[in-house]
Amino acid sequence: MxxxxxxxxxxxxxxxxxxAVARRAGVSANAPYRHYPDKDALLAALATHGFNELHGRLLDARDSAPAGQELVCLAQSYVRYAVEHPALFRLMFNRPCDPSHPEVKTAGDAAYAVISAHVVAGTPPELHEARVTGWWSLVHGLASLVLYGKLPRDDGAIQQVEELVRSAVTAMSRS
Incomplete structure (x- = not known):
């Protein structure tokens, strides 16, 4: 992996x-096939790994957030993960989830559940879907804009990115 x-x-x-993975790992060309029958299985395993890591990061952010700052901390954690793992993040979200790889969907759903549970707190049930969709769109959009260099930031300045995320999430939470 x-x-x-x-x-x-x-x-x-x-x-x-x-x-290529076998060459990098210094094993025989056939060794990876013991774990992954084909490239799609490898990509699914990578995406699953990414979603599991993101899930853990989101749980840590939620659990360590100061009272009233949970959404900001979740958003910062999400964007920070994208910045730290750009190729994996793109794989996780740009590659269609193949129904034959349910572990990708399960891992993605677990990460999504951390976000959605906190976003809907105190929101009337009829607004849950709209609120989660809007919030996720904002945060994922910020992550994408940072990854593609569309938001101004100094290279390597994660604090600048985190402040940008804080400002955007705070402004949108008030509307």
């Missing part, structure tokens, strides 16, 4: 192959 993650971050999903 670590060889595949490194290759993904160094190149792209298109350049990732089971043979």
């Amino acid at each position: 670590s060889a595949a993650l490194t290759l993904l971050e160094e190149s792209s999903e298109a350049a990732l192959s089971l043979r």
Whole structure:
């Protein structure tokens, strides 16, 4: 898994192959096939790994957030994860979830549940879906804009990104 993650971050999903992973890991060309029957299975495993990591980060952010700052901390954690793992983040969200890989959906749903449970707190049930969709769109949009260089920031200045996220989430929470 670590060889595949490194290759993904160094190149792209298109350049990732089971043979390339084997070369990187220093094992025989057939060794990865014991774990992944094909490239799609490898990509699903990587996406699952990413969603599981994101889930853990979101739980940590939620649990350590100062009272009243939970949404800001969740948003900052989400965007920080995207900035720290850009290729994996793109794989997690740009690749369609294949129904034959239910573990990707399960892991993604778990991360989404951390966000949605907090977003809907105190919201009338008829507004739950709209509020979660709007909030997730805001945060995912911020992450994407940062990744694609569309928001001004100094390279490596995660504090600048976190302040931008704080400002956007706070402004939208008041509307």
